[in-house]
Amino acid sequence: MAAGQDRVFVGGGGEGYGQPQHLLLKYGNRHGLIAGATGTGKTVTLQILAEGFSAAGVPVFLSDVKGDLAGLAASGSPEGKLHQAFVTRSQTIGLDLKYAAFPVTFWDLYGQQGHPVRATVAEMGPLLLSRLLELTEAQEGVLNVAFRLADEEELPLLDLKDLQAMLVFIAENAPAISARYGLVAQASVGAIQRRLLVLENQGAAQLFGEPALELADMMSLAPDGRGRINILAADKLMQSPRLYATFLLWLLSELFETLPEVGDPDKPRFVFFFDEAHLLFDDAPRALVAQVEQVARLIRSKGVGIYFITQQPADVPDDILAQLGNRVQHALRAFTAKDQKDLAKAAQTYRDNPRFSTELAIREVGTGEAVTSFLENKGIPGVVERTLVRPPSSHLGVIAPDLRAQIIAASPFHGKYDTTLDRDSAFERLQRRTEAAARDAAREDAESERAPQADAPQDREFNSGRRYDGGTTRRTPAPKPAPKRSSRSDSVGEAFAKSFARQLGTRSGQAVVRGVLGTLFGKRR
Structure with missing residues (x-):
């Protein structure tokens, strides 16, 4: 020089x-x-x-x-x-x-x-995002779980709706996720969601994306x-x-x-x-x-x-x-x-x-x-x-x-960043998993209903709402109607609410859990 x-x-x-x-x-x-x-x-x-x-x-x-x-x-x-x-x-x-x-x-x-x-949400990372949202230590822990889960399940976090979808997923499956990553309180998830809403209302959502x-x-x-x-x-x-x-x-x-x-x-x-x-x-x-x-x-x-x-x-x-x-x-x-x-x-x-x-x-x-x-x-x-x-x-x-x-x-970068891109990421992938799991659950329920019943007296008891008990007949409650399935037009939040709100002990609930959690807990179909 x-x-x-x-x-x-x-x-x-x-x-x-x-x-x-x-x-x-x-x-x-x-x-x-x-x-x-x-x-x-x-x-x-x-x-x-x-x-x-x-x-x-x-x-x-x-x-x-x-x-x-x-x-x-x-x-x-x-x-x-x-x-x-x-x-x-x-x-x-x-x-x-x-x-x-x-x-x-x-x-x-x-x-x-x-x-x-x-910048993408993933690039920002949980530490800086927690700072931006002014989260408590417990809430920051939940956010770290969301990022870890997204990495393991190959769910890219690009924009705010991706992160919001992950939080909905965690809230709906808090017991199962807590068993692996430690306690995930729904109250903490709700607090993060409210902070994200405030951030979005301030126009900061434009920072996140591609x-x-x-x-x-x-x-x-x-x-x-x-x-x-x-x-x-x-x-x-x-x-x-x-x-x-x-x-x-x-x-x-x-x-x-x-x-x-x-x-x-x-x-x-x-x-x-x-x-x-x-x-x-x-x-x-x-x-x-x-x-x-x-x-x-x-x-x-x-x-x-x-x-x-x-x-x-x-x-x-x-x-x-x-x-x-x-x-x-x-x-x-x-x-x-x-x-x-x-x-x-x-x-x-x-x-x-x-x-x-x-x-x-x-x-x-x-x-x-x-x-x-x-x-x-x-x-x-x-x-x-x-x-x-x-x-x-x-x-x-x-x-x-x-x-x-x-x-x-006149800038050499004119037009390069002007149009927002919306790639396939966590929001879309979770939505597809939810819809696929709901379809599998519906198919298993249909197959179960078509299967022949092995015990005719039990069929008669079920159909009449009565059951035999040592020669004595007493009425039992009629079965509840199956819950309404989610449709393709549902939002991610609605799909989660409809598909995960069922009791996990039923066949439908088990099918949904297997379909969505899949590789996370090693339960492959």
């Missing part, structure tokens, strides 16, 4: 500021932190880092919480007061400012402001060799913060599980910005935090850098914070005793500069300024410096809806 192309210029200094600050690309996968109070310039810092990685041929993913990061897709304008301020800043820090647009791909879970983003996102599309390069900047529209998504955090964690986990080891590359293969990072850790179960810690620790060897953006460094657990080598700390406001404590703690994580107090600098830096520390040669944290952050080359702020529409239409 040529000299000067091995780093991202972040900012510099004038009088009272330190040396120019660069993020070395070979340490770009050592993760980072962008922190600071609202309105202090975190978004601009994120924007200029995304520009720098893209220019170096590194694909980037980031979420656009306020809608203003979409400006990366448009060039900055050499007009207006903002331009004059940018020119002044550039002269101060020694930057030759050139405006440019960057290759952007827009994504949206709801498919309104970008290409739809989907075609699922292919990570290779996000990690692609533009024709000119620059890395694609993938922007997830998150302004509407932020109304469901648990869904937002769960989706980003799923995406991070998929990168971790899919990518091969690359050791220490000259530059990252992919950079992932996690905005509003505190949402990931708020009320998170210990198992989930442990998973994030493991991913952060190991994913750097796969060439992926993770950058957390949040207001307070204290929002990030200490074990994860310790792994964030590249740091940009914007101003923190200390209005309360807790704020002062957090500020002092944040200052202690930097390598001291004898020229100034780090804690005081974090209080005093203005908008567009920051206290920075980046990894130097051999991965050593650099001395903390006060830095004037460089202006962005792209447009600062939102873009017009028609420009967004043009970019989406």
Whole structure:
């Protein structure tokens, strides 16, 4: 890599500021932190880092919480007061400012402001799904049983109706399933079903299904060799913060599980910005935090850098914070005793500069300024410096809806994810099993009714409703009519209710159990 192309210029200094600050690309996968109070310039810092990685041929993913990061897709304008301020800043820090647009791909879970983003229920997994649904430990256990059962019975869980069908199946067969997997309480199943209904009503059902996102599309390069900047529209998504955090964690986990080891590359293969990072850790179960810690620790060897953006460094657990080598700390406001404590703690994580107090600098830096520390040669944290952050080359702020529409239409992924697929999966397979079992049960009942009776007196007793008892005749209740069979037009829930509600001691009930549970309990016909 040529000299000067091995780093991202972040900012510099004038009088009272330190040396120019660069993020070395070979340490770009050592993760980072962008922190600071609202309105202090975190978004601009994120924007200029995304520009720098893209220019170096590194694909980037980031979420656009306020809608203003979409400006990366448009060039900055050499007009207006903002331009004059940018020119002044550039002269101060020694930057030759050139405006440019960057290759952007827009994504949206709801498919309104970008290409739809989907994941299958199976890919999401029981741990993340339990987090999303805010399940108790007992309910999470039932969900794990559903996933295990689906794997063993070859019932793909692709969308929400697949998972709902599995839960109906488990509820109708709770005693038999409990005998193998442990207690499965119908109350827990009902609680999960209600949570899924709430999720569906919020529109989150669009996240689950196919075609699922292919990570290779996000990690692609533009024709000119620059890395694609993938922007997830998150302004509407932020109304469901648990869904937002769960989706980003799923995406991070998929990168971790899919990518091969690359050791220490000259530059990252992919950079992932996690905005509003505190949402990931708020009320998170210990198992989930442990998973994030493991991913952060190991994913750097796969060439992926993770950058957390949040207001307070204290929002990030200490074990994860310790792994964030590249740091940009914007101003923190200390209005309360807790704020002062957090500020002092944040200052202690930097390598001291004898020229100034780090804690005081974090209080005093203005908008567009920051206290920075980046990894130097051999991965050593650099001395903390006060830095004037460089202006962005792209447009600062939102873009017009028609420009967004043009970019989406010209995207190489246009049309690939637009139409939802509904493959043969758990919903359809369980429905067919239920219908087949009901037909087998009806056939066995019919054969039983046609079979000749061996004992004529018993036939007469049955037909007359009487029975012989030592020469004494007494009336017995007439047999109950057979239950009505399920039809092909039944929904899965109705089919289950009709076919499994019978007593398992009858021939019909036994036939249904054999037909549906089949391989699960080794009872093959």
